[in-house]
Amino acid sequence: MIRKPAFALAVLLFTGSMAAAQTPPAQPPMTNLLVIPKDTPRPQVVQMMQQIAAALGVQCNYCHVMEGRGGRNDMASDEKRTKKAARGMMMLTRDINSKVSVVVGKPATDITAVACATCHRGVPVPRLLTEMVADAAAAGGPPAGIAKYKELREKFYGGQSYDFSENGLMQVALRSTAANKPDDALAYLQANLEYFPKSSRTYQQMSQVHTAKGDKAAAIKDLEKAVELDPNNAQAKTQLENLKK
Numbered sequence: 203m204i205r206k207p208a209f210a211l212a213v214l215l216f217t218g219s220m221a222a223a224q225t226p227p228a229q230p231p232m233t234n235l236l237v238i239p240k241d242t243p244r245p246q247v248v249q250m251m252q253q254i255a256a257a258l259g260v261q262c263n264y265c266h267v268m269e270g271r272g273g274r275n276d277m278a279s280d281e282k283r284t285k286k287a288a289r290g291m292m293m294l295t296r297d298i299n300s301k302v303s304v305v306v307g308k309p310a311t312d313i314t315a316v317a318c319a320t321c322h323r324g325v326p327v328p329r330l331l332t333e334m335v336a337d338a339a340a341a342g343g344p345p346a347g348i349a350k351y352k353e354l355r356e357k358f359y360g361g362q363s364y365d366f367s368e369n370g371l372m373q374v375a376l377r378s379t380a381a382n383k384p385d386d387a388l389a390y391l392q393a394n395l396e397y398f399p400k401s402s403r404t405y406q407q408m409s410q411v412h413t414a415k416g417d418k419a420a421a422i423k424d425l426e427k428a429v430e431l432d433p434n435n436a437q438a439k440t441q442l443e444n445l446k447k
Contacts, residue, residue, distance in 0.1 A: 234278040237292045254288065257318035258326045259363070291318070323362040331364040335374045335390075344389035347374065351393070368398040372407055379411060387411045402432035409441065421445055 229244050238247055255262060262268055265285040267276040280286060295316050303310045321328040334354060339347030351371060359366050365373075371394035378386035391408045398404060409424035425442040428435055 259324040325363045348393045368401045402428040406438045
């Protein structure tokens with residue numbers, strides 16, 4: 203009768219010691235939090251940082267001083283410009299979200315909140331595809347612009363960073379047309395057909411460029427192809443009828 207309580211006490215002590223051994227050590231609090239509330243638990247802060255890194259397609263060392271083994275590692279340091287910019291963008295995002303409800307006339311529970319991924323979509327600098335291609339073309343003409351498009355497509359296709367639908371190069375072509383560079387526009391549209399050979403809209407836009415150049419025959423041919431590819435393209439049909447008149 204005496205042994206049973208003693209055995210139970212031994213089991214209790216053993217179980218307690220095992221639980222204590224399995225309890226992770228307390229982690230130190232985060233330091234130098236200027237935008238995130240200072241009392242935010244460490245795991246929550248880490249999760250927020252991971253979400254930001256994923257939205258920008260970067261690693262922690264993009265904003266923090268992390269030189270790895272043998273180097274300097276100072277997560278709290280503010281010396282990197284990118285970290286200061288990140289703080290500013292966090293405050294800007296917070297300010298935008300506080301005003302969206304009023305601007306769109308919806309309750310706060312129904313709005314779509316702005317987040318890092320809203321603009322960045324997996325790249326550190328959220329520039330549009332048209333701007334990336336235009337910058338390359340400024341130095342090397344349409345061949346360089348098309349090469350940049352293919353480079354970005356090879357690297358980012360399947361993600362959300364850039365618009366690689368048929369609209370992508372069509373927008374670049376529109377930009378060239380607005381700059382009175384019809385031949386450049388045609389080069390981009392021809393490149394678009396490499397990826398979207400059945401794009402009725404691409405042929406329709408080529409017709410507009412040929413019309414601007416005064417090449418009526420080529421414009422008619424383009425529209426005929428557009429209608430052939432998409433018999434339901436009512437706009438192309440109307441343009442073709444007007445052009446043939």
